[in-house]
Amino acid sequence: MSVFHSVAIISVTAIVTALLRFLPFMVFGGDRAVPRAVLYLGKVLPYATMGMLVVYCYKGIGFTAFPYGLPELISGAVVVFMHLWRRNTLFSILTGTITYMLLINLVFI
Amino acid sequence: MKKTLKTAFIKSLPVMAGYLVLGFGFGIISENSGYGFLWVLAMSAFIYAGSMQYVAVSLLSSGASLIATALTTLMVNARHLFYGISMISHYRKSGKAKPYLIFALTDETYSLVCTGKADEGVDFKAFSFFLSLFNHLYWVTGSVLGAVAGNLIPWDFRGVDFAMTALFITVFVEQWKNTKSHIPAVIGVIMSVLCLVLFGKDNFLIPSMIAISISLSLGKKLIERKEDAEK
Numbered sequence: 001m002s003v004f005h006s007v008a009i010i011s012v013t014a015i016v017t018a019l020l021r022f023l024p025f026m027v028f029g030g031d032r033a034v035p036r037a038v039l040y041l042g043k044v045l046p047y048a049t050m051g052m053l054v055v056y057c058y059k060g061i062g063f064t065a066f067p068y069g070l071p072e073l074i075s076g077a078v079v080v081f082m083h084l085w086r087r088n089t090l091f092s093i094l095t096g097t098i099t100y101m102l103l104i105n106l107v108f109i
Numbered sequence: 110m111k112k113t114l115k116t117a118f119i120k121s122l123p124v125m126a127g128y129l130v131l132g133f134g135f136g137i138i139s140e141n142s143g144y145g146f147l148w149v150l151a152m153s154a155f156i157y158a159g160s161m162q163y164v165a166v167s168l169l170s171s172g173a174s175l176i177a178t179a180l181t182t183l184m185v186n187a188r189h190l191f192y193g194i195s196m197i198s199h200y201r202k203s204g205k206a207k208p209y210l211i212f213a214l215t216d217e218t219y220s221l222v223c224t225g226k227a228d229e230g231v232d233f234k235a236f237s238f239f240l241s242l243f244n245h246l247y248w249v250t251g252s253v254l255g256a257v258a259g260n261l262i263p264w265d266f267r268g269v270d271f272a273m274t275a276l277f278i279t280v281f282v283e284q285w286k287n288t289k290s291h292i293p294a295v296i297g298v299i300m301s302v303l304c305l306v307l308f309g310k311d312n313f314l315i316p317s318m319i320a321i322s323i324s325l326s327l328g329k330k331l332i333e334r335k336e337d338a339e340k
Binding site for chain 1: 197318
C-alpha cells in the first residue's frame with residue numbers, strides 16, 4: 001500500500017477521534033447557556049458511563065468455554081472487595097491485577 | 110505546584126502500568142505489520158486512542174478505504190461524546206490548556222477527572238493538565254518501546270492490562286459510595302449488558318449510548334428527586 005494512503009488512514013482516524021472529543025465542547029462550550037437537558041446528562045453520565053466502560057472491558061470474555069471468564073470475574077470481585085474495605089485506589093488496582101496475573105498464569109492455564 | 114504534580118503523578122500510576130503495557134503491545138503489533146517506529150510515534154501522539162489504534166493497524170494492513178476508516182473510528186470511539194458532555198462544565202475555565210485537555214480525554218484520563226475535583230488543596234485546572242500529559246507520555250513511551258524493542262524482550266506481561274479494568278471498577282465503586290442515587294450507574298450497566306447480548310461485542314457501544322441517554326432522560330425526574338434528597 002502507498003505511504004500516502006497509510007498517512008491518509010492515520011489522519012482520518014486522528015481527525016474523527018478528535019472530532020468526537022471536541023464536538024460537545026464546540027456545540028455547548030460557548031458563552032451561550034447549556035440546555036438544561038444536556039447539563040443534566042453531563043451530571044449523571046459519569047455514573048452510567050463508568051458502568052458501560054466496565055462492561056466494555058468484559059466484552060471479549062467467553063463465558064461458555066473454559067475458563068468461563070472466571071479469572072476476570074474473580075479479579076473484578078477482588079477489586080470491589082478491596083476497594084470497599086480500604087478505599088485506596090492504588091491498593092485495589094494492585095491486588096486485583098496481581099490476582100488476575102496469578103490466575104491466568106498459574107491457575108487457569 | 111509541587112503538590113499538584115505529585116498528586117497528578119500518583120493518580121496516574123495505574124494508568125502508567127496499563128498504558129506502558131498496552132502501548133508496548135500496540136508497538137509490537139504495528140511493527141510486525143510493517144509500520145515501525147515513526148508510524149507508531151505518529152499514531153500514539155496524534156490519534157491517542159488505545160483500542161482504536163489496534164484497529165487502525167488492521168485498517169492499515171488491509172488497505173481500508175477512507176470512508177470505512179472514518180465509519181470504523183466513529184463506531185469504536187463514539188463513547189468519547191459522553192466524556193465531552195460530562196466535562197463541559199468542569200473544563201469550561203481551563204484557559205489555554207483546554208484544547209489539549211479535550212484532545213487528551215481518553216477513557217482512563219476521563220475516569221480520573223470526571224468528578225471535576227482534585228484532592229484537597231490541589232488546583233483542578235493544573236491537576237487535569239498534568240494528569241493528561243503524563244498519561245499521554247506513558248502511552249507514547251510504551252508504544253515506541255514496543256516498536257523499537259518489542260521483539261528483543263521476551264513478551265510475558267500477560268495480564269498486566271487488567272489494571273485498566275481494575276481502574277474502571279474502582280472508579281465505579283468510588284462513585285457508587287459517593288452518591289445516593291444509584292439509578293444512573295445501574296442504568297449504565299444494565300443497558301450495556303443488554304446491548305452487548307443483543308448486538309454483539311463489536312457493535313454494542315453506540316446502541317448502549319443511545320439506550321443510556323434515553324433511559325437517563327426518561328428517568329430525569331426520579332433521579333433528580335433522589336439527588337435533591339441527598340442535599
